[in-house]
Amino acid sequence: MKKRVHVAVGVILRNDQVFLTRRHVHQHQGGKWEFPGGKVETDETVHQALHRELMEEVAIDTLAMRPLMNIAHDYEDKSVLLEVFVVDQFSGEPESQEGMEQGWFKVSELSNLEFPNANKDIIVKLQNP
Numbered sequence: 001m002k003k004r005v006h007v008a009v010g011v012i013l014r015n016d017q018v019f020l021t022r023r024h025v026h027q028h029q030g031g032k033w034e035f036p037g038g039k040v041e042t043d044e045t046v047h048q049a050l051h052r053e054l055m056e057e058v059a060i061d062t063l064a065m066r067p068l069m070n071i072a073h074d075y076e077d078k079s080v081l082l083e084v085f086v087v088d089q090f091s092g093e094p095e096s097q098e099g100m101e102q103g104w105f106k107v108s109e110l111s112n113l114e115f116p117n118a119n120k121d122i123i124v125k126l127q128n129p
């Protein structure tokens with residue numbers, strides 16, 4: 001098995017809604033909804049990575065993050081370790097900088113959306129706090 005890709009993931013939460021973007025079709029797990037985030041680079045902490053990714057991808061300045069859960073998942077073509085944080089303090093209004101479909105969705109509605117399989121436990125945890 002190849003090296004597990006370490007990914008910082010942000011659940012951007014405001015009241016009872018989360019902000020999602022939709023992965024481009026050509027990306028890994030393309031076409032599915034995601035929590036914004038991305039790969040942790042060498043010499044970077046997961047916190048630095050999440051702060052950087054949320055700035056790059058959706059142009060918010062993360063003011064606080066709290067750990068929600070870690071998920072190791074093996075896709076057929078790739079293994080990932082998702083470190084998931086809830087981000088409920090940020091400045092700026094999230095907006096995809098990469099031209100992705102985006103939106104705010106009620107936590108209770110997340111079961112109706114298509115996510116990468118690794119995300120299943122995140123949805124369960126958000127809906128059953």
Ligand SMILES: Nc1nc2c([nH]c(=O)n2[C@H]2C[C@H](O)[C@@H](COP(=O)(O)OP(=O)(O)OP(=O)(O)O)O2)c(=O)[nH]1
Binds near residue numbers: 009027028036117
């Ligand atoms: N951002 C994000 N990635 C997820 C989620 N669920 C999930 O399985 N992944 C996987 C898909 C990818 O294989 C990996 C994240 O990679 P990414 O494409 O976001 O990484 P990145 O932003 O650094 O992008 P790039 O520069 O490598 O294109 O984690 C999720 O909810 N959000």
Ligand SMILES: [Mg+2]
Binds near residue numbers: 038057
């Ligand atoms: Mg990304």
